[in-house]
Amino acid sequence: MARFDYDIGIIGGGAAGLTVAAGVSQLGAKTLLIEKEERLGGDCLHYGCVPSKTLIKTAHVYHLMKNAGRFGLPEVDVQTVDFRKVSSRIQSVIDQIQHHDSEERFCGLGVKVEFGAASFEDEHTVAVKGQRVTAKRWVIATGSSPAVPRIPGLEEAPYLTNKEIFYMDYLPKSLVVLGAGPVGIEMAQAFGRLGSSVTVIQRAGQILAREDRDMADAVMENLVREGVNMHLNAAVKQVRDLGHTREVVLEDGDGFEQTLEAEAILVALGRAVNVEGLGLVHAGVDYSSRGIEVDERLRTSQKHIYAAGDVTGRYQFTHAAGYEGGIIVANAVLHLPRKADYTWFPHSTYCDPELASIGMNEAAAVKAELDYKVWREEFRNNDRSLAEGYETGVLKMLVDKREHVIGVQILGPHAGELINEWVAVLNGKLKLSTLAGAVHPYPTLGEINKRVAGSLLAPKLFSESVRRKLQFFFNLKGRACEPGAASRTVAD
Numbered sequence: 118m119a120r121f122d123y124d125i126g127i128i129g130g131g132a133a134g135l136t137v138a139a140g141v142s143q144l145g146a147k148t149l150l151i152e153k154e155e156r157l158g159g160d161c162l163h164y165g166c167v168p169s170k171t172l173i174k175t176a177h178v179y180h181l182m183k184n185a186g187r188f189g190l191p192e193v194d195v196q197t198v199d200f201r202k203v204s205s206r207i208q209s210v211i212d213q214i215q216h217h218d219s220e221e222r223f224c225g226l227g228v229k230v231e232f233g234a235a236s237f238e239d240e241h242t243v244a245v246k247g248q249r250v251t252a253k254r255w256v257i258a259t260g261s262s263p264a265v266p267r268i269p270g271l272e273e274a275p276y277l278t279n280k281e282i283f284y285m286d287y288l289p290k291s292l293v294v295l296g297a298g299p300v301g302i303e304m305a306q307a308f309g310r311l312g313s314s315v316t317v318i319q320r321a322g323q324i325l326a327r328e329d330r331d332m333a334d335a336v337m338e339n340l341v342r343e344g345v346n347m348h349l350n351a352a353v354k355q356v357r358d359l360g361h362t363r364e365v366v367l368e369d370g371d372g373f374e375q376t377l378e379a380e381a382i383l384v385a386l387g388r389a390v391n392v393e394g395l396g397l398v399h400a401g402v403d404y405s406s407r408g409i410e411v412d413e414r415l416r417t418s419q420k421h422i423y424a425a426g427d428v429t430g431r432y433q434f435t436h437a438a439g440y441e442g443g444i445i446v447a448n449a450v451l452h453l454p455r456k457a458d459y460t461w462f463p464h465s466t467y468c469d470p471e472l473a474s475i476g477m478n479e480a481a482a483v484k485a486e487l488d489y490k491v492w493r494e495e496f497r498n499n500d501r502s503l504a505e506g507y508e509t510g511v512l513k514m515l516v517d518k519r520e521h522v523i524g525v526q527i528l529g530p531h532a533g534e535l536i537n538e539w540v541a542v543l544n545g546k547l548k549l550s551t552l553a554g555a556v557h558p559y560p561t562l563g564e565i566n567k568r569v570a571g572s573l574l575a576p577k578l579f580s581e582s583v584r585r586k587l588q589f590f591f592n593l594k595g596r597a598c599e600p601g602a603a604s605r606t607v608a609d
Protein backbone atom coordinates (compact mmCIF):
# COMPACT_ATOMS: atom_id res chain seq x y z
CA MET A 118 0.00 0.00 0.00
CA ALA A 119 1.23 3.50 -0.84
CA ARG A 120 2.55 5.41 2.13
CA PHE A 121 0.81 8.61 1.06
CA ASP A 122 -2.72 9.26 -0.24
CA TYR A 123 -1.40 11.46 -3.07
CA ASP A 124 1.83 12.01 -4.97
CA ILE A 125 1.25 15.76 -4.89
CA GLY A 126 -1.05 17.92 -2.80
CA ILE A 127 -1.59 21.56 -3.76
CA ILE A 128 -3.04 24.21 -1.45
CA GLY A 129 -4.65 27.07 -3.35
CA GLY A 130 -6.57 27.00 -6.64
CA GLY A 131 -5.31 30.28 -8.16
CA ALA A 132 -2.89 30.81 -11.05
CA ALA A 133 0.04 29.03 -9.37
CA GLY A 134 -1.91 26.10 -7.95
CA LEU A 135 -3.88 25.48 -11.14
CA THR A 136 -0.71 25.49 -13.27
CA VAL A 137 0.92 22.91 -11.02
CA ALA A 138 -2.25 20.79 -10.87
CA ALA A 139 -2.69 20.72 -14.66
CA GLY A 140 1.00 19.95 -15.25
CA VAL A 141 1.63 17.23 -12.67
CA SER A 142 -1.67 15.40 -13.25
CA GLN A 143 -1.03 15.19 -16.99
CA LEU A 144 2.38 13.71 -16.22
CA GLY A 145 0.76 10.89 -14.24
CA ALA A 146 0.95 12.13 -10.62
CA LYS A 147 -2.00 11.38 -8.33
CA THR A 148 -2.95 14.96 -7.49
CA LEU A 149 -5.07 16.69 -4.85
CA LEU A 150 -5.99 20.38 -5.15
CA ILE A 151 -7.47 22.13 -2.10
CA GLU A 152 -9.19 25.50 -2.49
CA LYS A 153 -10.65 27.53 0.38
CA GLU A 154 -13.28 29.41 -1.62
CA GLU A 155 -16.23 27.85 -3.43
CA ARG A 156 -14.71 28.31 -6.89
CA LEU A 157 -11.34 27.81 -8.50
CA GLY A 158 -9.50 30.68 -10.17
CA GLY A 159 -8.09 32.66 -7.26
CA ASP A 160 -7.60 36.40 -7.07
CA CYS A 161 -6.72 36.93 -10.70
CA LEU A 162 -10.02 35.60 -11.98
CA HIS A 163 -12.38 36.88 -9.28
CA TYR A 164 -10.83 39.99 -7.73
CA GLY A 165 -7.77 40.94 -9.79
CA CYS A 166 -6.60 40.86 -13.39
CA VAL A 167 -9.83 39.77 -15.09
CA PRO A 168 -12.32 42.14 -13.40
CA SER A 169 -9.84 45.03 -13.44
CA LYS A 170 -9.00 44.71 -17.14
CA THR A 171 -12.70 44.33 -18.00
CA LEU A 172 -13.50 47.47 -16.00
CA ILE A 173 -10.62 49.33 -17.63
CA LYS A 174 -11.97 48.49 -21.09
CA THR A 175 -15.45 49.71 -20.16
CA ALA A 176 -13.99 52.93 -18.77
CA HIS A 177 -11.90 53.37 -21.93
CA VAL A 178 -14.95 53.05 -24.19
CA TYR A 179 -16.85 55.60 -22.07
CA HIS A 180 -13.84 57.93 -22.18
CA LEU A 181 -13.75 57.66 -25.99
CA MET A 182 -17.48 58.38 -26.17
CA LYS A 183 -17.00 61.52 -24.09
CA ASN A 184 -14.10 62.55 -26.32
CA ALA A 185 -15.71 61.71 -29.65
CA GLY A 186 -15.07 65.26 -30.85
CA ARG A 187 -11.32 64.62 -30.77
CA PHE A 188 -11.80 62.03 -33.50
CA GLY A 189 -13.76 64.33 -35.81
CA LEU A 190 -17.08 62.89 -34.64
CA PRO A 191 -20.17 64.70 -33.34
CA GLU A 192 -19.95 65.41 -29.60
CA VAL A 193 -21.89 62.78 -27.63
CA ASP A 194 -24.08 63.74 -24.70
CA VAL A 195 -23.40 60.63 -22.61
CA GLN A 196 -25.66 59.35 -19.85
CA THR A 197 -24.26 58.66 -16.40
CA VAL A 198 -22.91 55.18 -15.70
CA ASP A 199 -25.06 52.51 -14.09
CA PHE A 200 -22.40 50.54 -12.26
CA ARG A 201 -24.68 47.51 -11.87
CA LYS A 202 -24.46 47.03 -15.63
CA VAL A 203 -20.69 47.48 -15.59
CA SER A 204 -20.48 44.95 -12.80
CA SER A 205 -22.68 42.51 -14.65
CA ARG A 206 -20.39 42.70 -17.72
CA ILE A 207 -17.44 41.99 -15.42
CA GLN A 208 -19.27 38.95 -14.05
CA SER A 209 -20.07 37.66 -17.52
CA VAL A 210 -16.39 37.78 -18.53
CA ILE A 211 -15.44 35.99 -15.29
CA ASP A 212 -18.12 33.34 -15.97
CA GLN A 213 -16.69 32.63 -19.43
CA ILE A 214 -13.19 32.15 -18.04
CA GLN A 215 -14.48 30.14 -15.07
CA HIS A 216 -15.24 27.19 -17.43
CA HIS A 217 -11.52 26.88 -18.03
CA ASP A 218 -10.84 26.93 -14.29
CA SER A 219 -13.66 24.58 -13.31
CA GLU A 220 -13.64 21.55 -11.03
CA GLU A 221 -15.00 19.48 -13.96
CA ARG A 222 -12.06 20.41 -16.19
CA PHE A 223 -9.54 19.54 -13.52
CA CYS A 224 -11.32 16.30 -12.68
CA GLY A 225 -11.06 15.52 -16.42
CA LEU A 226 -7.29 15.94 -16.08
CA GLY A 227 -7.34 13.49 -13.17
CA VAL A 228 -7.13 16.03 -10.31
CA LYS A 229 -9.19 15.50 -7.14
CA VAL A 230 -10.51 18.92 -6.06
CA GLU A 231 -11.49 19.53 -2.43
CA PHE A 232 -13.08 22.77 -1.23
CA GLY A 233 -12.13 23.93 2.27
CA ALA A 234 -9.32 25.67 4.16
CA ALA A 235 -6.20 23.52 4.43
CA SER A 236 -3.83 23.46 7.37
CA PHE A 237 -0.66 21.40 7.90
CA GLU A 238 -0.61 18.94 10.79
CA ASP A 239 2.89 17.71 10.03
CA GLU A 240 5.25 17.88 7.05
CA HIS A 241 3.21 15.37 4.99
CA THR A 242 -0.28 15.70 6.49
CA VAL A 243 -2.87 18.38 5.88
CA ALA A 244 -6.29 18.74 7.50
CA VAL A 245 -9.20 19.92 5.39
CA LYS A 246 -12.82 19.94 6.57
CA GLY A 247 -11.94 17.66 9.47
CA GLN A 248 -10.29 15.07 7.20
CA ARG A 249 -6.57 14.26 7.18
CA VAL A 250 -4.84 13.74 3.85
CA THR A 251 -1.24 12.90 3.15
CA ALA A 252 0.93 13.62 0.12
CA LYS A 253 4.53 12.85 -0.73
CA ARG A 254 5.05 16.41 -1.92
CA TRP A 255 3.08 19.56 -1.18
CA VAL A 256 2.81 22.86 -3.02
CA ILE A 257 1.72 25.99 -1.15
CA ALA A 258 0.04 28.44 -3.51
CA THR A 259 -2.25 30.37 -1.20
CA GLY A 260 -1.67 33.80 -2.76
CA SER A 261 -2.11 37.15 -1.04
CA SER A 262 -4.83 39.48 0.26
CA PRO A 263 -5.17 43.25 0.37
CA ALA A 264 -2.93 44.70 3.08
CA VAL A 265 -4.89 47.02 5.34
CA PRO A 266 -2.58 49.02 7.60
CA ARG A 267 -3.59 50.32 10.97
CA ILE A 268 -4.94 53.79 10.30
CA PRO A 269 -7.03 55.27 13.13
CA GLY A 270 -10.71 55.02 12.23
CA LEU A 271 -10.24 52.95 9.07
CA GLU A 272 -11.57 49.69 10.50
CA GLU A 273 -14.71 51.45 11.75
CA ALA A 274 -15.43 53.22 8.45
CA PRO A 275 -16.62 51.11 5.52
CA TYR A 276 -13.84 50.84 2.96
CA LEU A 277 -13.35 48.97 -0.29
CA THR A 278 -10.54 46.71 -1.46
CA ASN A 279 -10.11 44.77 -4.68
CA LYS A 280 -12.46 42.18 -3.17
CA GLU A 281 -15.45 44.53 -3.25
CA ILE A 282 -14.79 47.21 -5.82
CA PHE A 283 -15.83 45.22 -8.90
CA TYR A 284 -19.05 44.04 -7.30
CA MET A 285 -20.56 47.37 -6.18
CA ASP A 286 -24.11 48.24 -7.14
CA TYR A 287 -23.44 51.96 -7.48
CA LEU A 288 -20.78 54.26 -8.87
CA PRO A 289 -19.35 56.37 -6.02
CA LYS A 290 -19.66 60.09 -6.74
CA SER A 291 -16.28 60.53 -5.11
CA LEU A 292 -13.52 58.06 -4.34
CA VAL A 293 -10.34 58.41 -2.31
CA VAL A 294 -7.72 55.86 -3.34
CA LEU A 295 -5.12 55.08 -0.68
CA GLY A 296 -1.95 54.01 -2.50
CA ALA A 297 -0.58 54.70 -5.97
CA GLY A 298 0.78 51.30 -6.96
CA PRO A 299 -0.48 49.54 -10.09
CA VAL A 300 -3.87 48.64 -8.57
CA GLY A 301 -4.45 52.14 -7.16
CA ILE A 302 -3.46 53.84 -10.40
CA GLU A 303 -5.47 51.54 -12.68
CA MET A 304 -8.57 51.97 -10.52
CA ALA A 305 -8.09 55.74 -10.10
CA GLN A 306 -8.07 56.25 -13.86
CA ALA A 307 -10.93 53.81 -14.52
CA PHE A 308 -13.26 55.29 -11.89
CA GLY A 309 -12.28 58.82 -12.89
CA ARG A 310 -13.22 58.04 -16.47
CA LEU A 311 -16.52 56.46 -15.39
CA GLY A 312 -17.47 59.70 -13.61
CA SER A 313 -16.26 59.47 -9.99
CA SER A 314 -14.31 62.40 -8.61
CA VAL A 315 -11.05 60.63 -7.68
CA THR A 316 -8.28 61.61 -5.28
CA VAL A 317 -5.15 59.50 -4.84
CA ILE A 318 -3.07 59.66 -1.66
CA GLN A 319 0.47 58.36 -1.90
CA ARG A 320 3.09 58.29 0.85
CA ALA A 321 6.07 58.26 -1.54
CA GLY A 322 7.18 61.18 -3.69
CA GLN A 323 6.09 59.48 -6.93
CA ILE A 324 3.36 57.17 -8.08
CA LEU A 325 4.24 53.62 -9.25
CA ALA A 326 7.24 53.69 -6.97
CA ARG A 327 8.97 50.73 -8.63
CA GLU A 328 9.10 52.47 -12.01
CA ASP A 329 11.56 55.10 -13.19
CA ARG A 330 10.54 58.54 -12.01
CA ASP A 331 10.22 60.07 -15.50
CA MET A 332 7.88 57.31 -16.65
CA ALA A 333 5.80 57.41 -13.47
CA ASP A 334 5.56 61.21 -13.65
CA ALA A 335 4.33 60.99 -17.24
CA VAL A 336 1.59 58.57 -16.14
CA MET A 337 0.67 60.95 -13.33
CA GLU A 338 0.53 63.99 -15.63
CA ASN A 339 -1.89 62.12 -17.82
CA LEU A 340 -4.12 61.20 -14.89
CA VAL A 341 -4.07 64.77 -13.59
CA ARG A 342 -5.00 66.00 -17.09
CA GLU A 343 -8.00 63.67 -16.93
CA GLY A 344 -9.04 65.21 -13.60
CA VAL A 345 -7.60 62.85 -10.97
CA ASN A 346 -6.33 64.71 -7.86
CA MET A 347 -2.96 63.59 -6.55
CA HIS A 348 -1.42 63.98 -3.10
CA LEU A 349 2.20 62.80 -3.01
CA ASN A 350 4.40 62.65 0.10
CA ALA A 351 1.19 62.47 2.07
CA ALA A 352 0.36 60.31 5.07
CA VAL A 353 -3.17 59.34 6.04
CA LYS A 354 -3.62 60.26 9.68
CA GLN A 355 -7.22 59.37 10.31
CA VAL A 356 -10.42 58.18 8.70
CA ARG A 357 -13.88 59.07 10.00
CA ASP A 358 -17.22 57.62 9.03
CA LEU A 359 -19.75 60.43 8.49
CA GLY A 360 -22.65 58.16 7.58
CA HIS A 361 -23.17 58.70 3.85
CA THR A 362 -19.59 59.85 3.33
CA ARG A 363 -16.16 59.32 4.87
CA GLU A 364 -13.56 61.85 5.93
CA VAL A 365 -9.88 61.30 5.35
CA VAL A 366 -7.34 63.43 7.23
CA LEU A 367 -3.93 63.54 5.59
CA GLU A 368 -0.67 65.25 6.40
CA ASP A 369 1.37 66.56 3.51
CA GLY A 370 5.18 66.61 3.24
CA ASP A 371 5.36 69.99 4.99
CA GLY A 372 3.37 68.76 7.98
CA PHE A 373 0.11 70.53 7.02
CA GLU A 374 -3.16 68.69 7.58
CA GLN A 375 -5.91 68.52 5.01
CA THR A 376 -9.32 66.93 5.23
CA LEU A 377 -10.97 65.24 2.26
CA GLU A 378 -14.51 63.97 2.07
CA ALA A 379 -15.55 61.14 -0.23
CA GLU A 380 -18.37 58.69 -0.71
CA ALA A 381 -16.00 55.72 -0.85
CA ILE A 382 -12.44 54.77 0.06
CA LEU A 383 -10.40 52.21 -1.85
CA VAL A 384 -7.50 50.70 0.08
CA ALA A 385 -4.78 49.77 -2.42
CA LEU A 386 -1.76 49.72 -0.14
CA GLY A 387 -0.07 46.53 -1.23
CA ARG A 388 -0.53 42.88 -0.44
CA ALA A 389 -0.28 40.66 2.64
CA VAL A 390 0.76 37.04 2.00
CA ASN A 391 -1.76 34.33 2.92
CA VAL A 392 0.13 32.31 5.53
CA GLU A 393 -2.21 32.58 8.49
CA GLY A 394 -3.96 29.40 9.53
CA LEU A 395 -1.78 27.25 7.26
CA GLY A 396 -0.02 25.55 10.17
CA LEU A 397 3.39 26.17 8.58
CA VAL A 398 5.05 25.71 11.96
CA HIS A 399 3.75 22.11 12.12
CA ALA A 400 5.23 21.46 8.69
CA GLY A 401 8.56 23.08 9.56
CA VAL A 402 8.27 25.62 6.73
CA ASP A 403 10.15 28.90 7.30
CA TYR A 404 8.28 32.12 6.54
CA SER A 405 8.01 35.74 7.56
CA SER A 406 5.40 38.45 7.10
CA ARG A 407 7.02 39.07 3.69
CA GLY A 408 6.32 35.54 2.47
CA ILE A 409 7.37 31.91 2.43
CA GLU A 410 11.09 31.56 1.85
CA VAL A 411 12.04 29.53 -1.23
CA ASP A 412 15.27 28.66 -3.04
CA GLU A 413 15.80 29.00 -6.79
CA ARG A 414 13.98 25.71 -7.36
CA LEU A 415 11.08 27.06 -5.29
CA ARG A 416 11.63 24.56 -2.48
CA THR A 417 10.85 25.79 1.03
CA SER A 418 12.94 24.95 4.07
CA GLN A 419 11.28 21.50 3.75
CA LYS A 420 12.64 20.20 0.45
CA HIS A 421 9.50 18.23 -0.42
CA ILE A 422 7.28 21.28 0.10
CA TYR A 423 7.30 23.92 -2.63
CA ALA A 424 5.77 27.40 -2.73
CA ALA A 425 4.78 29.50 -5.74
CA GLY A 426 2.95 32.69 -6.64
CA ASP A 427 2.06 35.66 -4.45
CA VAL A 428 2.62 33.74 -1.19
CA THR A 429 6.39 33.90 -1.74
CA GLY A 430 6.04 37.71 -1.60
CA ARG A 431 8.36 38.28 -4.56
CA TYR A 432 6.90 38.73 -8.06
CA GLN A 433 3.20 39.18 -7.41
CA PHE A 434 1.85 38.73 -10.92
CA THR A 435 -0.24 36.02 -12.55
CA HIS A 436 2.44 35.28 -15.13
CA ALA A 437 4.99 34.87 -12.30
CA ALA A 438 2.62 32.42 -10.58
CA GLY A 439 2.25 30.47 -13.84
CA TYR A 440 6.00 30.49 -14.52
CA GLU A 441 6.78 29.32 -11.00
CA GLY A 442 4.13 26.62 -11.27
CA GLY A 443 5.98 25.31 -14.34
CA ILE A 444 9.30 25.29 -12.45
CA ILE A 445 7.69 23.19 -9.71
CA VAL A 446 6.27 20.71 -12.24
CA ALA A 447 9.79 20.26 -13.68
CA ASN A 448 11.37 19.79 -10.25
CA ALA A 449 8.71 17.77 -8.45
CA VAL A 450 7.68 15.34 -11.18
CA LEU A 451 10.22 15.43 -14.00
CA HIS A 452 13.05 15.61 -11.44
CA LEU A 453 14.80 18.26 -13.50
CA PRO A 454 16.70 20.75 -11.34
CA ARG A 455 15.11 23.81 -13.01
CA LYS A 456 15.75 27.17 -11.39
CA ALA A 457 13.56 30.24 -11.61
CA ASP A 458 15.26 33.07 -13.51
CA TYR A 459 13.64 36.50 -13.47
CA THR A 460 16.23 38.33 -15.60
CA TRP A 461 13.76 38.93 -18.42
CA PHE A 462 10.62 39.05 -16.32
CA PRO A 463 8.16 41.54 -17.87
CA HIS A 464 5.36 43.43 -16.18
CA SER A 465 2.78 45.98 -17.18
CA THR A 466 0.48 48.52 -15.56
CA TYR A 467 -2.73 48.82 -17.54
CA CYS A 468 -3.32 52.52 -17.21
CA ASP A 469 -3.98 54.32 -20.50
CA PRO A 470 -1.46 54.65 -22.09
CA GLU A 471 0.07 51.51 -20.59
CA LEU A 472 3.44 51.28 -18.89
CA ALA A 473 5.35 48.05 -19.52
CA SER A 474 8.83 47.01 -18.56
CA ILE A 475 11.35 44.19 -18.96
CA GLY A 476 14.80 43.83 -17.45
CA MET A 477 16.45 46.71 -15.65
CA ASN A 478 15.11 50.23 -15.52
CA GLU A 479 17.37 53.20 -14.79
CA ALA A 480 16.81 52.97 -11.03
CA ALA A 481 17.94 49.32 -11.07
CA ALA A 482 20.93 50.07 -13.31
CA VAL A 483 22.05 52.89 -11.00
CA LYS A 484 21.64 50.63 -7.96
CA ALA A 485 23.72 47.94 -9.66
CA GLU A 486 26.34 50.63 -10.46
CA LEU A 487 26.21 49.80 -14.16
CA ASP A 488 27.59 52.00 -16.87
CA TYR A 489 24.56 52.35 -19.14
CA LYS A 490 23.11 54.50 -21.89
CA VAL A 491 19.47 55.22 -22.70
CA TRP A 492 18.04 55.26 -26.21
CA ARG A 493 14.64 56.93 -26.44
CA GLU A 494 11.99 56.76 -29.10
CA GLU A 495 8.90 58.98 -28.86
CA PHE A 496 5.45 57.71 -29.80
CA ARG A 497 4.72 61.01 -31.58
CA ASN A 498 7.17 59.82 -34.26
CA ASN A 499 5.16 56.63 -34.79
CA ASP A 500 2.55 57.10 -37.53
CA ARG A 501 0.10 54.58 -36.12
CA SER A 502 0.25 56.14 -32.69
CA LEU A 503 -0.81 59.50 -34.15
CA ALA A 504 -3.61 57.84 -36.11
CA GLU A 505 -4.80 56.22 -32.88
CA GLY A 506 -4.81 59.58 -31.08
CA TYR A 507 -1.74 59.06 -28.89
CA GLU A 508 0.75 61.90 -29.12
CA THR A 509 2.58 61.26 -25.89
CA GLY A 510 4.55 58.25 -24.71
CA VAL A 511 8.09 57.06 -25.01
CA LEU A 512 10.14 53.88 -25.27
CA LYS A 513 13.39 53.74 -23.30
CA MET A 514 15.99 51.13 -24.19
CA LEU A 515 18.88 50.73 -21.76
CA VAL A 516 22.17 49.30 -23.03
CA ASP A 517 25.34 48.50 -21.12
CA LYS A 518 28.80 49.64 -22.19
CA ARG A 519 29.04 46.71 -24.63
CA GLU A 520 25.77 47.94 -26.10
CA HIS A 521 23.86 44.89 -24.92
CA VAL A 522 20.26 45.60 -23.97
CA ILE A 523 19.74 45.42 -20.21
CA GLY A 524 16.16 46.64 -20.12
CA VAL A 525 13.28 48.26 -21.97
CA GLN A 526 10.43 50.40 -20.64
CA ILE A 527 7.51 51.44 -22.77
CA LEU A 528 4.93 54.08 -21.91
CA GLY A 529 2.48 54.11 -24.76
CA PRO A 530 -0.61 52.62 -26.33
CA HIS A 531 -0.71 48.83 -25.90
CA ALA A 532 2.71 48.85 -24.24
CA GLY A 533 1.81 45.52 -22.59
CA GLU A 534 1.57 43.99 -26.07
CA LEU A 535 4.60 45.85 -27.45
CA ILE A 536 6.86 44.51 -24.68
CA ASN A 537 6.20 40.98 -25.97
CA GLU A 538 8.55 41.51 -28.90
CA TRP A 539 11.28 42.31 -26.39
CA VAL A 540 10.35 39.17 -24.44
CA ALA A 541 11.21 37.16 -27.57
CA VAL A 542 14.28 39.22 -28.52
CA LEU A 543 15.82 39.12 -25.05
CA ASN A 544 14.98 35.52 -24.14
CA GLY A 545 16.05 34.41 -27.61
CA LYS A 546 19.29 36.40 -27.25
CA LEU A 547 18.64 38.00 -30.66
CA LYS A 548 20.97 40.69 -31.90
CA LEU A 549 19.61 44.23 -32.14
CA SER A 550 20.57 44.16 -35.83
CA THR A 551 18.10 41.27 -36.31
CA LEU A 552 15.31 43.33 -34.74
CA ALA A 553 16.30 46.43 -36.70
CA GLY A 554 16.51 44.46 -39.96
CA ALA A 555 13.26 42.51 -39.54
CA VAL A 556 10.37 43.83 -41.64
CA HIS A 557 7.51 45.07 -39.45
CA PRO A 558 4.11 45.81 -41.03
CA TYR A 559 3.32 49.51 -41.59
CA PRO A 560 1.66 51.32 -39.90
CA THR A 561 1.96 49.53 -36.58
CA LEU A 562 2.87 50.57 -33.07
CA GLY A 563 5.42 47.75 -33.06
CA GLU A 564 7.59 49.68 -35.51
CA ILE A 565 8.77 51.65 -32.49
CA ASN A 566 10.72 48.56 -31.33
CA LYS A 567 12.46 48.21 -34.69
CA ARG A 568 13.13 51.92 -34.79
CA VAL A 569 14.85 52.20 -31.41
CA ALA A 570 17.09 49.25 -32.32
CA GLY A 571 17.88 50.94 -35.61
CA SER A 572 18.65 54.26 -33.93
CA LEU A 573 21.46 52.62 -31.94
CA LEU A 574 22.95 51.05 -35.06
CA ALA A 575 22.42 53.95 -37.49
CA PRO A 576 25.32 56.16 -36.33
CA LYS A 577 27.73 53.30 -37.05
CA LEU A 578 26.36 52.64 -40.54
CA PHE A 579 25.95 56.28 -41.59
CA SER A 580 29.25 57.50 -40.11
CA GLU A 581 31.66 59.92 -41.77
CA SER A 582 34.33 57.22 -42.13
CA VAL A 583 31.94 54.74 -43.85
CA ARG A 584 30.84 57.57 -46.18
CA ARG A 585 34.42 58.50 -47.05
CA LYS A 586 35.39 54.89 -47.78
CA LEU A 587 32.39 54.31 -50.03
CA GLN A 588 33.06 57.56 -51.90
CA PHE A 589 36.67 56.50 -52.38
CA PHE A 590 36.04 52.90 -53.50
CA PHE A 591 32.91 53.44 -55.60
CA ASN A 592 33.53 56.97 -56.79
CA LEU A 593 30.41 58.39 -55.13
CA LYS A 594 30.16 62.14 -55.48
CA GLY A 595 28.62 63.11 -52.13
CA ARG A 596 25.96 65.72 -51.26
CA ALA A 597 23.65 67.07 -53.94
CA CYS A 598 22.13 69.70 -51.70
CA GLU A 599 23.42 71.83 -48.83
CA PRO A 600 21.28 72.97 -45.88
CA GLY A 601 19.38 76.14 -46.73
CA ALA A 602 19.62 75.55 -50.48
CA ALA A 603 16.43 73.49 -50.77
CA SER A 604 14.23 76.33 -52.18
CA ARG A 605 16.72 77.50 -54.86
CA THR A 606 16.23 76.20 -58.41
CA VAL A 607 18.83 74.37 -60.50
CA ALA A 608 19.36 77.52 -62.58
CA ASP A 609 20.24 79.57 -59.46
Ligand SMILES: Cc1cc2nc3c(=O)[nH]c(=O)nc-3n(C[C@H](O)[C@H](O)[C@H](O)COP(=O)(O)OP(=O)(O)OC[C@H]3O[C@@H](n4cnc5c(N)ncnc54)[C@H](O)[C@@H]3O)c2cc1C
Nearest residue numbers: 129131132133153159160161165235260426427433434435
Ligand atom coordinates in the same frame (compact mmCIF):
# COMPACT_ATOMS: atom_id res chain seq x y z
C1 LIG B 1 -6.84 44.44 -8.63
C2 LIG B 1 -5.72 43.53 -9.07
C3 LIG B 1 -5.35 43.52 -10.39
C4 LIG B 1 -4.33 42.68 -10.82
N1 LIG B 1 -3.98 42.69 -12.13
C5 LIG B 1 -2.98 41.90 -12.56
C6 LIG B 1 -2.61 41.90 -13.92
O1 LIG B 1 -3.16 42.64 -14.74
N2 LIG B 1 -1.61 41.08 -14.31
C7 LIG B 1 -0.97 40.25 -13.42
O2 LIG B 1 -0.06 39.52 -13.83
N3 LIG B 1 -1.31 40.23 -12.11
C8 LIG B 1 -2.29 41.03 -11.67
N4 LIG B 1 -2.65 40.99 -10.35
C9 LIG B 1 -1.95 40.06 -9.45
C10 LIG B 1 -2.51 38.64 -9.57
O3 LIG B 1 -3.90 38.64 -9.32
C11 LIG B 1 -1.80 37.71 -8.60
O4 LIG B 1 -0.41 37.84 -8.76
C12 LIG B 1 -2.19 36.26 -8.83
O5 LIG B 1 -3.57 36.07 -8.63
C13 LIG B 1 -1.39 35.35 -7.89
O6 LIG B 1 -1.77 34.02 -8.09
P1 LIG B 1 -1.60 32.96 -6.90
O7 LIG B 1 -1.96 31.64 -7.47
O8 LIG B 1 -0.28 33.13 -6.27
O9 LIG B 1 -2.65 33.41 -5.80
P2 LIG B 1 -4.25 33.53 -5.88
O10 LIG B 1 -4.73 33.75 -7.26
O11 LIG B 1 -4.64 34.52 -4.85
O12 LIG B 1 -4.75 32.08 -5.43
C14 LIG B 1 -4.56 31.63 -4.13
C15 LIG B 1 -5.73 30.74 -3.77
O13 LIG B 1 -5.43 30.06 -2.56
C16 LIG B 1 -6.62 29.97 -1.81
N5 LIG B 1 -6.25 29.76 -0.39
C17 LIG B 1 -5.69 30.64 0.47
N6 LIG B 1 -5.48 30.05 1.66
C18 LIG B 1 -5.92 28.78 1.55
C19 LIG B 1 -5.99 27.68 2.44
N7 LIG B 1 -5.56 27.77 3.70
N8 LIG B 1 -6.51 26.52 1.98
C20 LIG B 1 -6.96 26.40 0.71
N9 LIG B 1 -6.93 27.41 -0.17
C21 LIG B 1 -6.41 28.58 0.24
C22 LIG B 1 -7.30 31.31 -2.06
O14 LIG B 1 -8.68 31.23 -1.79
C23 LIG B 1 -7.01 31.52 -3.54
O15 LIG B 1 -8.03 31.00 -4.37
C24 LIG B 1 -3.67 41.83 -9.89
C25 LIG B 1 -4.05 41.84 -8.55
C26 LIG B 1 -5.05 42.68 -8.14
C27 LIG B 1 -5.44 42.68 -6.70
